Amino acid sequence: MFVIGIGCKKNLDPGGGACACSPTIESYLSVSIKGTNNLDLLNVANAGAFSKDQIKLYYNDTQGTSQPIEFEIRKSFSYGQMEYAFNQLFSSRITLLARNMNNKFFLKLGDRKPLELQLKMNGNKTDQLLVDQVEVPRETSTSNADFYIQSIFSLNL
Numbered sequence: 804m805f806v807i808g809i810g811c812k813k814n815l816d817p818g819g820g821a822c823a824c825s826p827t828i829e830s831y832l833s834v835s836i837k838g839t840n841n842l843d844l845l846n847v848a849n850a851g852a853f854s855k856d857q858i859k860l861y862y863n864d865t866q867g868t869s870q871p872i873e874f875e876i877r878k879s880f881s882y883g884q885m886e887y888a889f890n891q892l893f894s895s896r897i898t899l900l901a902r903n904m905n906n907k908f909f910l911k912l913g914d915r916k917p918l919e920l921q922l923k924m925n926g927n928k929t930d931q932l933l934v935d936q937v938e939v940p941r942e943t944s945t946s947n948a949d950f951y952i953q954s955i956f957s958l959n960l
Contacts, residue, residue, distance in 0.1 A: 830898035830927035833877070833955045835889035835942060836912070844912070844960065845876055845890035859911040860894060872897050872908065887952050888944070898922065898929055910934075912960075932956045 874894035901922040908920040923931035932939040942955040
């Protein structure tokens, strides 16, 4: 009789943490940026919106040199009965930086003055986003929001 062990035998954390074959949970920051009348300012089809080339997300290193942070623009989406009508600025790199070394970031939109961002992390979750020291609310435009939509911050300019 042969017995085959299919369970995971290797731990990443010798203290009993996550198993090496366990799925990882990615932390991220997702922000919709809206103008007057709830206009999506990340959708280039709208007047006054910003293209990805007009957006800079960065931090200043210890020498004061600006270091870019990778981000993408995620499109609006729908599935089943759920619809989210706004594009989002999405970055997982910024949350890694916020957890490990830095918590002061900058977002420059076109010719506007850079906005100072601060993230308050709780493990892998972005608990709070401050822009110029003012808390940014989470998305509430969808009444039947799922987990992902409830994690999007809604910045009104």
